[in-house]
Amino acid sequence: MAGALMLPKAQNTRDIDRLPSGVPVLPLLETALGVLQSREICSAPAMVRPVFGSVDLAAELDVDPTSHQALLHARSTLVLAAAAARCGAPVDGVTTTFEDEHALIDDTAHAR
Incomplete structure (x- = not known):
């Protein structure tokens, strides 16, 4: 998408309003706060779609960033918030083990 801005560490609609x-x-x-505020954030007028920052959230929660189960609730929260706001579906987090082809395939299949 040309002409869009990715806003890191978004935690509330005031971040977007600025x-x-x-x-x-x-x-x-x-962040945990950003995920919990995702319903309001996804409803902001300028909103295109949320992007899941899985690695930073995993670090904040002290969980394994490669664990699909550990971040399932956060991922699901973003899916529901985007659907309720009728914005684009979330972009899933990154795969940090890109040299591991099996992990990349697994992460890609899980994100679908």
Whole structure:
């Protein structure tokens, strides 16, 4: 998407409201507070779709970032928030073990 801004560490709609008017936003939800506020964030007028910051959230929660189970609730919360707000579906977190082809395939299949 051309002309959109990815907003790191988005935690509330005020973070989005501070941006220039008319700029489409992809908020990076990578903290517990950001995930818990995702319903409001996804309803912001400039919102395109949420982006899941799985690695930073895993670090905050002190869980394994490669564990699908440990971050399942957060992922599901973003899916529900995006659907309720009728914005784009979330972009899933990154795969940090890109040299491991099996992990990459597994993460890609899980994100679908």
